[in-house]
Amino acid sequence: MTIVGIGKNYVNTPEEMPSPKWAPIIFTKPETTLLTDNAPFEIPAVSNEVAYEVELAFRISKSGKNINEADAMNHVDAVAIAIDFTAKDVLAKSRENKGPWALAKGFDGATPISAFIPLSEFVEEINFALDLNGERVQTGKSSLMVYTLPQIIAHVSQYMTLNPGDIILSGTPAHGVGLVKSGDHLLATLESKIKLEFEVK
Numbered sequence: 001m002t003i004v005g006i007g008k009n010y011v012n013t014p015e016e017m018p019s020p021k022w023a024p025i026i027f028t029k030p031e032t033t034l035l036t037d038n039a040p041f042e043i044p045a046v047s048n049e050v051a052y053e054v055e056l057a058f059r060i061s062k063s064g065k066n067i068n069e070a071d072a073m074n075h076v077d078a079v080a081i082a083i084d085f086t087a088k089d090v091l092a093k094s095r096e097n098k099g100p101w102a103l104a105k106g107f108d109g110a111t112p113i114s115a116f117i118p119l120s121e122f123v124e125e126i127n128f129a130l131d132l133n134g135e136r137v138q139t140g141k142s143s144l145m146v147y148t149l150p151q152i153i154a155h156v157s158q159y160m161t162l163n164p165g166d167i168i169l170s171g172t173p174a175h176g177v178g179l180v181k182s183g184d185h186l187l188a189t190l191e192s193k194i195k196l197e198f199e200v201k
Helices: 069-075 088-096 149-156
Strands: 003-007 025-029 050-052 054-060 076-083 127-132 135-141 167-169 185-190 193-199
Touching: 054 127, 054 135, 069 076, 069 149, 076 167, 076 185, 076 193, 149 167
Parallel strands: 003 167
Antiparallel strands: 003 025, 054 076, 054 167, 127 135, 127 185, 185 193
């Protein structure tokens, strides 16, 4: 199973939408990053600066290669809400040598995720949010994605076959990213309904 992440994929307002669009930033995360069932998140020993990024996570339901945008939504069946944790200090050290994002995004437990919900339960736009210790820190809506889900699926599938169970993390809102510390409480919602809630150890 592959987790495909999209970097810098949101704007704050429709007026900020770039034209022409920049090339999408793609990275992958191992399956061992998944943290399910509201299990607590443990800050890894390798980092002192772990940042939260709330994201919509879409589940691939049908294998495909070189998928057309028009057919892309036939390859996805469900959505969840997830946190894409990033070890900022690890990332900064890697960037010094123009290195990849792999270790900063790929440590164990770096992707807490809710149960998946059928896409059929949502209208075209999906609203989501994250609270940290009872305070709203991030809000997002799928209409503010620079690259839409069909565009992401079409682009990624040019390079790699997408298989059932693969997950696409579609990016975090353009505002509100911050650091977590031991004892923090995170709560994420889809359409104002709590879907993910866990503690930081």
